[in-house]
Amino acid sequence: MNCGGNALSPNFRTEVVEGLCSSSVGGFQVPIKRIIQFSPPLYRQRYNFVKNLVDQHKPKKVADLGCGNALLIQTLKCHSCIELLVGVDINKDKIGSCGLSPFFGDYLSPRELNLSIILYHGSAVERDSRLLGFDLITCIELVEHLEPRDLADFPQVVFGYLSPAMIVISTPNSEFNPLFPAVTLRDSDHKFEWNRKQFQTWASDVANLYNYSVEFTGVGEPPAGAGNVGYCTQIGVFRKIGAKATESCIAGQHDEYVYKMVYSISYPSLQQKEVRKYALVNEVSRQVQCLRRGYVISLKILQDDASERLSDSGLITFSGPVFTELEKTNIEKSPKPFSFGNKFYVPLERLFAYPKVNRLCDNVDTMRALIADTMKLNRDGSAVKVDLHDE
Numbered sequence: 001m002n003c004g005g006n007a008l009s010p011n012f013r014t015e016v017v018e019g020l021c022s023s024s025v026g027g028f029q030v031p032i033k034r035i036i037q038f039s040p041p042l043y044r045q046r047y048n049f050v051k052n053l054v055d056q057h058k059p060k061k062v063a064d065l066g067c068g069n070a071l072l073i074q075t076l077k078c079h080s081c082i083e084l085l086v087g088v089d090i091n092k093d094k095i096g097s098c099g100l101s102p103f104f105g106d107y108l109s110p111r112e113l114n115l116s117i118i119l120y121h122g123s124a125v126e127r128d129s130r131l132l133g134f135d136l137i138t139c140i141e142l143v144e145h146l147e148p149r150d151l152a153d154f155p156q157v158v159f160g161y162l163s164p165a166m167i168v169i170s171t172p173n174s175e176f177n178p179l180f181p182a183v184t185l186r187d188s189d190h191k192f193e194w195n196r197k198q199f200q201t202w203a204s205d206v207a208n209l210y211n212y213s214v215e216f217t218g219v220g221e222p223p224a225g226a227g228n229v230g231y232c233t234q235i236g237v238f239r240k241i242g243a244k245a246t247e248s249c250i251a252g253q254h255d256e257y258v259y260k261m262v263y264s265i266s267y268p269s270l271q272q273k274e275v276r277k278y279a280l281v282n283e284v285s286r287q288v289q290c291l292r293r294g295y296v297i298s299l300k301i302l303q304d305d306a307s308e309r310l311s312d313s314g315l316i317t318f319s320g321p322v323f324t325e326l327e328k329t330n331i332e333k334s335p336k337p338f339s340f341g342n343k344f345y346v347p348l349e350r351l352f353a354y355p356k357v358n359r360l361c362d363n364v365d366t367m368r369a370l371i372a373d374t375m376k377l378n379r380d381g382s383a384v385k386v387d388l389h390d391e
Contacts, residue, residue: 036179038220038232045219046140046170046233047075053168053237054079059135063088065124065158066142069096073117077267085117086131088259092121097263107268108282110275115267122259125153127161129256134164141233144171144190151191159210159238167212167238171199176222176232196230203236212238270360277370280360284351284371288384291337292344296388299339327355345383 038045050072054062058081064072067087077085077100089095100117122128124142131137137158146154158167172186174193180186185193194202200216207214218231268275323331331354335347348364351357361367368381376385 035181036223036232042220042232043071046235047072049170049217049219049235050138050140050168051075051079053166054082054136057136057166059166060084061134062086062136062138063131063134063164064138064140066090066139066145067119068094069098070100070119071096072138072140073119074099077115077117080112083113083115084134085115086134087117087119088122088124088131089119090121090123092262095119095121095262097265100263101265102267107275107278110268110270110272110279112270114269114271117263117265117267118261119263120259121262123150125150125157126258127157127256128258129254130259131162134162136166136168137162137164139167139169141170141172143169144187144193147191155206155210159206159212163210163240165240168235169203169238170219170233170235173199173218173230173232173234175229176220179222179226179229194234196234199234199236203238207238211241213241214238276360277374280357280367280370281374283356283360284367284375284384287351287354287357288344288346288386291346291350292386292388295337295339295344323355327353339388342388344386344388345378346386347383349382351384 040048054076060081061084062076062082063086064070065088067073067089068091070087073085073087076082087095097119100119120128120130124139125146139158143151143154172190172193174195177184177186177193196216203214203216206212215237216234217237218234220232222229222232270276270279331350334350334353337344337346337350339345348367352361352364352367357367361370368377371377371384372381377383378385
């Protein structure tokens with residue numbers, strides 16, 4: 001059965017190019033082998049497949065078994081739906097955390113939900129209760145590295161014990177191998193490589209045994225004229241049949257901590273009060289300064305008797321966000337900024353009407369409480385007060 005959710009981009013292509021040998025004949029290098037080239041690279045097509053599944057199903061907890069350099073984890077961390085990303089690999093030296101730490105921009109524009117990333121040193125055939133209750137577990141190019149005994153244990157652990165809502169398994173398709181130059185197994189660590197019938201038979205048997213459905217697809221289309229060899233990478237997408245395990249059932253299982261944590265990071269989010277406060281103060285300050293600059297320019301034009309006038313609504317700026325009609329209406333209805341002496345005032349209700357500020361607080365009172373000890377307010381606390389002119 002084919003999985004209908006894998007519509008590859010028309011920009012994905014597979015080409016055959018001639019390679020040159022390192023030796024020469026008569027002083028000339030000669031082409032001796034054909035090389036298959038995938039665009040994007042095959043590993044990226046596999047990660048894009050998982051990324052598209054995440055876009056479609058919005059899992060909160062995702063684990064990647066055999067994570068290696070954690071590039072798939074890095075690819076998925078930007079998804080706003082994910083709250084926990086876990087990587088597991090048996091080779092501690094290959095586990096990489098580059099690119100997983102938050103950037104400065106993650107604090108200025110934090111996520112709505114919490115996100116934790118954890119990398120463990122451990123085997124995919126070991127039981128660790130910290131991976132119970134996940135929405136998605138991926139095994140990308142993993143099973144072909146397993147010894148026969150581990151391969152036999154793999155379904156019991158992943159499908160039986162961990163039992164996530166969805167499992168994605170990708171593995172090489174041996175029918176594609178004749179298109180590669182002098183390839184028996186694609187990697188020296190591979191213990192086997194299945195053809196399509198072998199993989200689909202194994203996957204269907206496992207799905208039936210552990211109450212999953214399975215659909216088959218792949219990435220890495222064969223080049224033109226290659227015949228019916230199938231995708232270079234074959235993929236099985238397994239979905240749990242019936243209700244997902246309840247939190248009480250998961251909590252009732254005996255804790256088994258086998259994996260050793262090698263990396264852990266938590267991202268800033270709006271669920272964290274200090275992060276929300278930092279983001280709100282930054283956005284309010286930015287908006288106040290934008291309004292102040294526009295106000296000063298409009299005063300200068302009026303003083304110079306220019307023929308063109310700028311509206312004092314605060315919506316007209318030389319650069320800035322584009323608002324929807326509803327957002328414009330809400331801003332125009334709110335109290336306008338004003339000046340008194342050398343001070344410039346922006347009512348909190350005005351600031352709250354701006355979408356980016358509104359996203360960061362529930363109401364004006366909450367905004368006032370969060371910014372009061374950082375920004376200057378007028379006497380009754382209804383407006384932010386700054387100097388009208390730069391010193």
